[in-house]
Amino acid sequence: MMNPSCNTCEFKNSSLFKNCSSDELNHLNDNKCFNVYKKGQVIFHEGNRPLGLFCVFNGKVKVSRLGSDGKEQVIRLVKKGDTLGYRSLIENSKYSASAIALDDTEACFISASEFNHLIDSNVKVASDLMRMLAKVLGDTQDKLVHLAMKPVRERLAEALLLLKSTYDDKKSEHFSISISREDLSSIVGTAKETVIRFLSEFKEEGIVSTRGSEITILRADKLLQISSLYD
Structure with missing residues (x-):
């Protein structure tokens, strides 16, 4: 499987890294991993410590957690071009949910150290990250209201x-x-x-x-x- 280049990625202009310089993207590209997950395979587990974040290159992913009754609740659907695992990484907390491939999925993995360095050095990326967090929070609140009403x-x-x-x-x-x-x-x-x-x-x-x-x-x-x- 060919490792996609960050500088020529089809999702570059719509991703969290759209405001990265060419040098920053080259650095990420040299230090990332490209992973392939089979349908049903867990990308990360609820309760584990985050080691980095994932950029979905192809496939579909569900983010879900187990309720107190043991039933699964899907809280987010992820498509190609989306980013996974950033909230726990920022909070330096354990994953509050699991990410599972809904079909065969390809994703790039960026380590926590590389991501944190980028956030510290690029204000625009940090600002885009805050907007992404706000949108996810709003979507989650809307879903909770709809489930209740x-x-x-x-x-x-x-x-x-x-x-x-x-x-x-x-x-x-x-x-x-x-x-x-x-x-x-x-x-x-x-x-x-x-x-x-x-x-x-x-x-x-x-x-x-x-x-x-x-x-x-x-x-x-x-x-x-x-x-x-x-x-």
Whole structure:
């Protein structure tokens, strides 16, 4: 597998490192590691100490934690071009969640020492990092409000729209994604059986179609209408 160059990376202009100089990117490139993860493989574990941060080059990742009842709750979906593990690194605290590959995933790893040196020496990168933290915090607060206020049917519609907005690079009319019902129920925050029941309703209404683990969104407009009923 070819190690992508930081200076020519397709995500350079939209990543946390967009305000790095060419020399800084060359230095990161010389000192990073390029890792490949199989579907279902853990990238980092909840409760472990962070050794660095990860830049997803290809694939899909879920960030999840276990509740007091032992059930998994997906708190974030990560796509290619996104950065992982920076919050715990900044806080110098243990990971509060785990990152798991939803399909075969490639990611670059930058050590804590290299990242901290960059933050200390580049004010623009440090500022971009603060904005990223603020956005993630806001998204998390919105999700908690929706989980508390919306019924399951509305939350499922919103979860399907979230999958589309996160992973539909081509902005296609009909978007398909393979995702287990367990993972989908963890995003929605309900039992797998409940997700299966409402998916069947959406299928009967012509909103989605399913084939095995694959879900195809046929009517995103209807999902938006359903998800907004309690807004």
